Amino acid sequence: MIELKTPAEIQRMHVAGRFVADVLFEVGRLADVGVNLLDLEHHVRGMIERRGAESCYWDYAPPFGRGPFRNVICLAVNDAVLHGRPHDYTLRDGDVLTADLAVSIDGWVADSARTVVVGTAAEEDLRIIRATEEALEAAIEMARPGNRLGDISAAIWAVARDYGYPVNNEFGGHGVGRAMHEEPHVPNKGRAGRGLKLRPGLTLALEPWFARTTDQIVYDADGWTIRSADGSRTAHSEHTVAVTEDAPVVLTRREPENPATRAGSASRRSARPPG
Known part of the structure; x- marks a missing residue:
């Protein structure tokens, strides 16, 4: 059953969204060579507790996981991309770190993810991160009344194919x-013009994630962490978005961030090697 939200309810989700955005920004700032994933986990726990928020991950037990998830944030490194369990791992120069966070504040949830490079960045890692970010922006642009769910999926897929x-x-x-x-x-792959018609009040977590050379996944022994099957590196970008009468509203975008600041994305795309 799909529940459409009122403008007042979307505003309450925006409160959670701003907090999620600030936490992910902080994680990206702290992620450095020599930092342990467990230290990042505990730092986020403190931020959540001080805010009076509630982690949506703690004790989460869907059919695809192995037992309850006992962490407050997903942290995935290099070929890991989804549901990464924070563990005793010290970040190294050149690591790719994906942080995914969902919290509830006063009963309303926001969900977002970002991928960053620790220390020295390889161009191929920046490229796949850029691809997920561009795919996310393309998906957000499609989140308008009258469009269909397939338009969002097709927009993500088009960027992936382009790269x-x-x-x-x-x-x-x-x-x-x-x-x-x-x-x-x-879905992150689909056909335009198909599926559910989008209506004002629909709130979606849009999350393109790609692996460099495979669409197959494997699970770690922890039963949660998902990796690319061939060990190729990955990236994941996610925002919580509200469909409104006027334009899509991104509820998890950090205030200083603006897609217009990503100048030159078109020229970078034209300079890509053939995929």
């Missing part, structure tokens, strides 16, 4: 609001 990255459709975006995962499911 030459395969797309896994087992995990994708989803509805979000009173709970972290609501209907509908939003």
